[in-house]
Amino acid sequence: MKRINPITLALASSFLVAPVALAQNADTNDSAEVEEVIQVVGSRLSMRTATDGAAPVDIISGEDLAATGMTDTAKALQYAVPSFNFPSSSITDGSDAVRPASLRGLSPDHTLVLINGKRRHSSALVHLNGTTGRGSSNVDLNAIPMSAIKRIEVLRDGAAALYGSDAIAGVINVVLKDNSEGGSASFQLGQTHKGDGEQWRASASTGFSVGEDGALTVSGELQHKNRTNRAGPDTRQQYPLLENGDPDPREETFDRQSFHIGQAEYENASLFANFDMTLGDGRIYAFGGMSDRKSESGAFYRRAIQSNTLTEIYPDGFLPILAPDVKDYSMYAGYEWYLGEWTLDFSGGYGVSEFQYNVENSLNASLGPDVTPTSFDAGTLTNEESNITFDAQRFVPFVNNSDLSIAFGVSYRDNTYQIEAGEEASYINGGYEDRPAGSQGYTGFRPDAEVNQSRDNVGVYFETENQLTTDFMWGAAVRYEDYSDFGDNTSWKVSGRYDITDRIAVRGAVNTGFRAPSAQQLYFTNISTLAVDVDGETVLQRSGTFNSLSPVTDALNIPDLEPEESDSISAGIVWNGYDGLAITLDYFRINIDDRIILSNQVFPGDSPAVADALSTVSAENARFFINAVDTKTEGLDIVASKTFSLNDFGELKAQLAYGFNNTEIESVNLPPLFDGLESVLFDYDEKIRMTDSTPDHSGSLGFTHSLGNWKTDVRFNYFGTYIIGDYDTGETAEEANDTYGPNWVTDISVKYAFSDDLSLIVGGQNVFSEYPEEQPVESAFDTIFKYPNTNSPIGFNGAYFYSEVEYKF
Template sequence: MYKSLVSLAIVASISTPAAIAAQDAQNLERIQVIGSRIALRTATDSATPVDIITSEQLEATGITETAKALQFAAPSYSFPFSSITDGSDAVRPASLRGMSPDHTLVLVNGKRRHGSALVHLAGTLGKGSSNVDLNAIPMTAIKRIEILRDGASALYGSDAIAGVINVVLKDSSEGGSIAAQVGQTYEGDGEQIRLGVNQGFSFSDEGFVNVSLEAHQKNATNRAGFDSRQQYPTLADGSPDPREASFDRKNHHVGDSDYDNYGLFLNAEQGLESNGKLYAFGGMSKRNSSSGAFYRRALDSRNIPEVYPDGFLPQISPEIIDYSLVTGYEFELGKWQIDSSAGFGSNSFEYNVENSINASLGPISPTSFDAGTLSTTELNLNVDASTYYDFANNSDLLVAMGVTWRESGYQIEAGQEESYIQGNYQDKSGGSQGFGGFTKESEVDEDRTNLGLYIELENQLTDDFYWAAAVRYEDYSDFGSNTSWKLSGRYELTDNVALRLTTDTGFRAPSVQQLYFTNVSTFFDPDPVTGEFIPRESGTFNQLSPIRTELGIPDLKAEESHSYSAGIVYTGDNGFAVTLDAYEINVDDRIILSGSIDKESSPAIAAILEGTNADSARFFMNAVDTKTQGVDLVITQGIDLGEFGDLQANLAYSYKETEIESISLPSILNGLEDELFDNIEVVRMTEANPKNTANIGFTHQYDDFTTNLRFSYFGEYTVGYSSSEVEYGDRWTTDLSTRYRATDNLAVTLGVQNLFDTYPEKRPEDNNFNGIFVYPLTNTPFGFNGGYYYLDLRYTY
């Protein structure tokens, strides 16, 4: 639908080089950005808020993960940290404008990208959602990232309720770069190294192939406290086991996972004599990580002392394989420009559990397990056409239309039998500790298709007034159809001041993950008296399960939204620019992963769950209507310091707040509706994201030195626990780096992230699980690793 034409000269409206773009706008070629087909001079010319973040700006953060670097470049985008959250430790949820992770559509080179197979089940932001894994796209391959902060379902289809992120791949036809970064935390852990190679090739005057390779290895960090609990059974005479005195009480792993990631991406294009062109892009990545679950003490009933005399820490070690390929042909047919493309993407998440045991099998149990694999596939076929017609006031009317066909598939493969069976050894619990395997009954191989049709109009009616309109119809094989629309306009009050307005409707179809994911997993609930975590087997039952219908849970349907935004843009002649945008997003029938209905609540429910190995049941369901309101402010300024160089300054601020307008729970067996959406989930949806985030950045260029200084602000946020809500205070972090261009080709950067070693507020003493969990396990906005320093070497040729 969209093929980007922006050169590397175009820079972000929120990042420090934006001031340069404002100063030099008159000298830049007109460009095309996401959300519009009419060429613009800068992103501030758009009728909707668009941020353009170049690869140089991502690299200037010194952050080695694409999603995390994006968070520090765009305050409207959040990528909170979590630990001991099963698979979510490896693929963390991210969100735009305070919405759910699956409310943001991700494109690569303007084409829809497939999502992760993982479903976030633990207590993270966006529980019950799946999102695109941006870290599967290596930073080495990225030319820039465009963020459309506006609803765009009418333009791009399902999922674009909060906005759209478009990743544009590098497209140089010659030259390249070799980059290496090494670093570690102030604590001496979290050592990492990233190597990246990019090379452009030209086999003809009209074509290129650009290839990127990246290898990234990162060691774990650990900020767990000391476990003060008794570890070993009391001796026969009632005295403590002498091993208590020598036991290493830092037995949990709370922090970043071990991480190995390898990626290969390519972007290619070949012009044809007929003025058409062929293009292809895509890549593959493989990631292995390892993170800890809850420690099983030596005296734990789930332990086998003959195997683990001192207890054990189960390790969840998934292998994630992701690959994609898009091919297309652009050509002219009469006065129409046609873009036809086919794209395929796949993501698999293989659960491996190590340093574990199936206690019900006794000492003969394996200690490592294949616990099963989740995978998702997506096939997209698109034909898009656009042309111009003469219109009123001697202007041109752009008319675009197209058709999209998509097939989405979801599979669950069972793990090895020992990972889920219930043995008969001493009545101990079955399944691999840390993460119980997917059973044969959990296996799924389902797909769905949808057909989309759209038409879009754009017109620069006068030098001062631009307007656009779009309508889209989509029909899904599993739940029905939806029609969405969008209207937007921009009016220049003066040469420097412009107003922009948009309103749109949108939708998000239930994902195939939400439709078909099913499993019985071990979760831990605190004992109300002792505070000890008690394991419970919780079953997640999908749309195919008869248990769902027996309890009265209705079929899933699409979420629907209606959004409004209004903004003012000021662009000065002296490098000063301001954008201020306010928005409101109303979403009806938001899909949640419900709370658990316990079998102990009634004999009838116990009878329904008989034979499932589950103590409780939960479901995906449409249950909540929400309203999200926010404001985004961006200010940039370029300053000529004369003999002291140039200074670029920027401030970006984002405010977002979500309120629950209504809760609509189905009438289920035994009147247990209140257990489907409790206060913990209310807090997670409305308070887990900081309402206020901001960054202030300065880039100083002097001779061969470039210095970046960035202050990032993360406001207060709240985490709901079973017994209380805890509000955590706001924090500032400071990042500083200096790059020295030693030669025309070689640059050396020394940098520090979180210069002053800032940590989040600690958990209350009565809520830290015997001192083990020093910081909140989920939703900490910038993590709790403390300071990090690094060295970056970059050779460009």
């Protein structure tokens, strides 16, 4: 029996097929590929086929990711897996550079991300504005170059019993290329139908033989994007009135497309390596990579009429530019060996995400025109994570002449979160004419916001799995975790599958899970200028986000954060049809208690306690992280695929995937001080963001036609309706609903192979230039923000056309 890496395969007893895996029909002659597909996350039993597991897994090959023509890993995954959502956003501060993504309609931090079966660290950024997953941090999938990816496995089932925190919605495992020879290089160039958003990407990957059977694979990518802009005109008054009360003549010549709403300008360089070779009685392995990114996106335009502008420097006002440097480094190494019947694995890894806030084309008005800089270092966020794991697995004889797989392991994780203050000019109040303090666009972190906090945890798990008969398999797992900051948790999982006939099977799983509060949620704090709603009017105010160490949260008796806890069930049917047709249908339900939210702003007028707490800081309002909401999420996933032989007309592969998910709020539990203030602390907009800001329905229908040297891909992608709350005074909550969608997006690409080595691809994404519905115009901002600037699954760039040259060697 082939030995299996217990980490790479050690997710909950589960897996299914996705569009790619289903496309493999019974007539395939690529036995090596089939063997590789069956060894995905979810099962330790090596003699499995792609549809023989107990819970759904999507298997997306690197080739299929590249075929989307997308230049971002997360966006390519969105169009390959309907249950994965990667919405576009603009003017959302740091979220323009590291966008949130979610699985099965849950928060971005409810999905665990692995690389080669090992836990991946999350981004240092906290999403603070109106995006999906507000108040969360997610793993930055775009830090992993697509050229380094062999395949991505998306487990759509809870796996906390094996991996601990974060695996409530599921697990994404990125498997790196591991070829010992050969490689590829490609260059893509494209732009939008509007003539902006020009971008190029150069990527390469190559493998080297090491020793007798070892391999080192190195992959890299360089990428550049120009910005797009879909802002409408700013019709507001820009200049002070003349002494006689007449408008300033410059109002007639002012360029009213002053905002930047669209894709950020973006540069990224990334490099990954994957190494594996036999050493003694086992194998040594290592992998890691780095990513260095800089983006430039606009904030709110500062008009010449406003007090936060100095007309001596910017006579016509100015657009602050947020230009963060985002760096990401990781490395992992381990040794797997065999002791008798046991397969043992010991490994350790380290990852760090660094997010440095830079603000350009700005000023600190309180310093005056002669003193203020126009660019600032506003501070740096750093998240570090270290992991050490030991795993053991073997097979033992069991009843009915079957083998019982048993596995156990122990892990240690240390997490450190740091906030480094910005330069003094980015936050200081210089006192000039009572002007607003701090760098405009993003106020720098003050010294009293600096933190350097760590926490650690130890986890122990035990798992067993058994193919009891040819028709029935079962699995069970339990995990105990002990955290240094809030205590312990025990989670478990039971799964099973029964083959009713050779073609029809039923499967299901029941599990509990948890998510520990992230270090970012525990320790992030800052005071910055945000657009907030005050008495139905959007105004800019200094808004404070305060952590549990702050005297503000202490004064308001905000309780310490506790873990979110979940229980979930899944049940499905698998049909392996005739001539390679396969269809799977899976239902799931996930209940989560004590979900952590970033509260809405509270103001001094909301209560005397809030007024007293804010009197000691420079913030005009406050928000904080709290365990406040219980939710229920239900959904259904359908996947089908078939390959048709067209004889002299080539081969046609058809793939269908559909996902439905719906989240409902079961209860809201606020701290005692805020009883009766639910509409303030967790208002209607926040409820909509948690339940309806992502489409309930999404799907795709793809066709791939191959004939000789030609290959054509056509994909029809469907995104259902979603809601962006926009509650203004005078409206009822129901009247304030702004519903967008549904939308169909069509992607087409044609590939011609000049030889086995050289190919040319010409394609288009969203070729019919589908846009979100325009927002109803009820204020000047609705004219500027022509399309919703957050949570659009199709973005707001319109059509994008590209050409790509690919060379294999």
